[in-house]
Amino acid sequence: xxxxxxxxxxxxxxQVLSDCSTEVEKGEVIVxxxxxxxxxxxxxxxxxxxxxxxxxxxxxNGISVGDPKTKLAKLRAHVGMVFQNFELFPHMSVxxxxxxxQIKVLGRSRExxxxxxxxxxDRVGLSAQAEKYxxxxxxxxxxxxxxxxxxxxxxxxxxxDEPTSALDPExxxxxxxxMVDLAQEGMTMMVVSHEMxxxxxxxHRVIFMDQGRIVEDAPKEEFFGQPRSERAQQFLxxxxxx
Amino acid sequence: MAEFDWSSIPGAWPFLWAGMQTTLEITVLAVAxxxxxxxxxAIMRMSDIRLLSWxxxxxxxxxxxxxxxxxxxxxxxxxxxxxESLFSTPRTSDTRLSSALVAFALFEAAYYAEIIRAGIQSxxxxxxxxxxxxxxxxxxxxxxxxxxxxxSNMVPLLLTQGIILFQDTSLVYVSSLADFFGAAxxxxxxxxxxxxxxLFAGAVYFxxxxxxxxxVKHFQKRAGS
Numbered sequence: 001x002x003x004x005x006x007x008x009x010x011x012x013x014x015q016v017l018s019d020c021s022t023e024v025e026k027g028e029v030i031v032x033x034x035x036x037x038x039x040x041x042x043x044x045x046x047x048x049x050x051x052x053x054x055x056x057x058x059x060x061n062g063i064s065v066g067d068p069k070t071k072l073a074k075l076r077a078h079v080g081m082v083f084q085n086f087e088l089f090p091h092m093s094v095x096x097x098x099x100x101x102q103i104k105v106l107g108r109s110r111e112x113x114x115x116x117x118x119x120x121x122d123r124v125g126l127s128a129q130a131e132k133y134x135x136x137x138x139x140x141x142x143x144x145x146x147x148x149x150x151x152x153x154x155x156x157x158x159x160x161d162e163p164t165s166a167l168d169p170e171x172x173x174x175x176x177x178x179m180v181d182l183a184q185e186g187m188t189m190m191v192v193s194h195e196m197x198x199x200x201x202x203x204h205r206v207i208f209m210d211q212g213r214i215v216e217d218a219p220k221e222e223f224f225g226q227p228r229s230e231r232a233q234q235f236l237x238x239x240x241x242x
Numbered sequence: 243m244a245e246f247d248w249s250s251i252p253g254a255w256p257f258l259w260a261g262m263q264t265t266l267e268i269t270v271l272a273v274a275x276x277x278x279x280x281x282x283x284a285i286m287r288m289s290d291i292r293l294l295s296w297x298x299x300x301x302x303x304x305x306x307x308x309x310x311x312x313x314x315x316x317x318x319x320x321x322x323x324x325x326e327s328l329f330s331t332p333r334t335s336d337t338r339l340s341s342a343l344v345a346f347a348l349f350e351a352a353y354y355a356e357i358i359r360a361g362i363q364s365x366x367x368x369x370x371x372x373x374x375x376x377x378x379x380x381x382x383x384x385x386x387x388x389x390x391x392x393x394s395n396m397v398p399l400l401l402t403q404g405i406i407l408f409q410d411t412s413l414v415y416v417s418s419l420a421d422f423f424g425a426a427x428x429x430x431x432x433x434x435x436x437x438x439x440x441l442f443a444g445a446v447y448f449x450x451x452x453x454x455x456x457x458v459k460h461f462q463k464r465a466g467s
Contacts, residue, residue, distance in 0.1 A: 050371055077377025087372035091390050100386060101376035153376065 001026045001157055001188050002047060007056035009042065009212075016042050017053065018212045024157070029189045031199040034209035035235060040192045041084075043209070044159050047190065048072075048079045061156055077105050080150030080158040084166050086142040088134035094121065094145055095130040098152050106153065113152070120148040124178050140171030144178055157188035164195055194239055200224060208232040250433040251442055254425075261425025262446075264339070268421065269408045272346035276407075277400065279347065280354025287359055298355065305352035311413050317345035318417040338419045346407065353403055361396030362388060398462045405454050409447060422446070 002024040009017040017039045024030050032040045045051040047058055049065045049072040058065040063075050088097050098117030102108045108116070121127045124144040126137075134142055143163060150158060160179065164172045176198050183189055183202035193199070199206055199220065206223040208216035208231075216223065216232045227233050251258075287298035305313070321344070322337045365388050373383040412423035420428060423443055430439030 045371075048375060050375060073374070073377050073379050075377075076375055079375075081372075081375040083368060083372060083375075085366075085368050087366075087368045089369070089372075089387055089391075091394070101373075101378060104382055104386065105377040149376070 001028070001061060002190065003057075003059045004043070004047070005057045005059075007043070007046060007053050007058060009039075009046065009051065009053040009055075015212050017046070020056070020209075020212075020214050022207060022214060022217055024188060024190055026188055027186045028204045029183045029187075029202050030191065030205050030207060031195075031203040032190065032192045032207045032209060033194055033196075033199070033235070034215075037211075038209040039212040040207075040209045041161050044161050044190055044192050047159055048076050048081055050081075073105070077101070077153055078156050080153060080155035082143070082146050082150055082158065082160045082163045084162040086134070086139070086146045086166070088142055088146055088149070090134050093131055093133055094126070094137070097134065097145060098149050101149070102152055117148070117152050120151050121145070123151075124148045125174075138171060139167045140174045143167065143171075143175045147175075147178055147182075151182075155187075157190070158182065160189065160191040160193065162192050162194075164193065196224075196236075196240060208235065210235075246438050246441075247435060248438055248442070250429060250435050251439070254429040254433075257420075257429060258422065258425050261420050261422040264420060265408070265411050265422040268339075268343060268346060268411045268414070269404065271343055272350055272407060272411075273404045275343075275347035276350035276354045277358075279351035281358050283351055283355035284358040284362065287355065288362065302352045302355050305349050306356075310349055310410055311416060313349050314342060314345045314413055315416055317341040338414075338417045342414045342417060342419060346411070350403070350407055354400065357396050357399045357403060358392070361392035361399075364395045365391045398458050401458045401461075402455070405451050405458075408454075409451060412447075 004020055004022050007017055007020045008015070020039075020043055022030075032044065034040050042051055046053045047060060047065065049070075053066060056066075060075060060079060063070055065072070065075065088094075089100070092100065095114055095117050098121065099110065099113035102113035102116060103110055106113075118127060118130060121130055124147060126141055126144055126148070129137060129141060129145070134145070137145065147163075163179070164175050167175065172195070176195060179189070179191070179198065180202050191198070191203075203220045205217065205219055207214055208223070208227065208229070210231050215229045216227055218227070223232075224236075227236060283298045283301060286294040287302070289295050289298075318338065318341050321341045325337065369387055369391070370383050373387040374380075378386065411421055414421050415424045415427065418424065426439045426443035427436070430436035433439075
């Protein structure tokens with residue numbers, strides 16, 4: 001589904017990504033972790049072309065992201081993305097947030113888009129909030145709306161860029177619960193996150209990055225059992241203490 | 243010091259009112275044209291195409307570095323002569339109003355461009371990333387997501403700039419165009435009551451601009467809540 005081959009990216013002389021390669025199969029859930037500045041957010045943003053890269057190739061569902069001939073908008077319409085800071089559109093009601101791209105990008109009718117949005121809002125437990133504005137919701141609720149907004153486009157896979165790191169601790173669970181449900185239904189997911197509990201529960205593989213490199217790419221059991229690299233062991237011992 | 247004598251004002255009212263209409267006409271048209279041209283300049287300035295952003299930046303810097311009254315004089319003196327030589331229009335036609343309008347619009351656009359650019363840049367980059375990630379095109383992102391948020395951020399500043407322009411229209415006196423200030427000056431000069439007329443004109447400008455500023459503040463508060 002997602003194939004990342006030898007991708008490198010630099011800002012001037014600063015290397016952000018060095019020779020990153022991995023594969024995400026259909027229905028697989030991959031958690032990408034690593035210290036801040038390790039390039040994990042940059043890598044996931046390369047997958048839908050929000051960040052350009054200079055070398056290597058990323059192929060999503062048979063379409064090459066780096067190819068200048070690729071219509072990125074068309075690809076992105078079917079690759080859902082959830083951001084650290086939710087990024088709901090503050091000037092639109094929740095139901096318009098869910099409907100706008102369905103109408104303007106997929107060409108659905110307004111009734112169909114609103115209906116589909118409401119169904120997904122119900123699924124994330126927020127059908128009572130449809131007419132509110134994002135500013136009136138808690139962070140956890142906003143992030144669940146953002147997930148519903150991405151799902152409304154019928155994505156073939158979902159990218160999560162640190163979806164819980166801007167949340168108050170008591171709201172993390174409600175967002176992770178939605179993500180766990182999604183994973184268990186077989187959605188292909190690439191998740192940048194430090195939530196190791198989530199990784200243990202639903203991830204198939206864990207990728208550990210450091211200084212722009214993929215240091216470890218292993219099945220979950222192996223990763224939590226015996227990570228091979230010293231750097232990954234250090235990182236895990238630091239974040240699992242709490 | 244002699245007492246004030248306000249008696250020449252009531253009789254001159256139709257003339258003063260005509261002046262106020264000219265003032266308002268210049269203000270409204272220059273604001274409208276300035277916003278349109280200013281939006282284009284702002285988009286050019288943020289463009290990836292070097293030549294466009296260089297042109298817009300130079301334009302803005304140029305107009306913000308020269309006095310408005312000079313721009314008005316240039317347009318008053320040079321443009322009619324230019325038109326005359328280009329289209330051999332008769333010198334008798336009065337181009338004062340149109341040259342003042344063009345001068346104000348071009349001058350104000352430089353200020354509006356900066357307000358609009360700041361408004362667009364005040365919308366976080368994450369918003370455009372989210373819109374693009376949903377599959378929207380660049381222009382849909384600008385139209386549906388960025389501009390609606392930018393506009394509500396910049397409306398108070400655009401209105402404030404409009405109030406400043408309303409005051410600055412009095413500078414058309416350099417071309418002896420009878421705007422409100424020019425009309426008041428002429429009446430005062432004719433009746434030997436210059437001090438009274440100028441005090442009166444000042445009070446009118448103050449009343450209009452002060453209440454307009456209050457209105458802007460009121461809207462700003464309501465938008466902020």
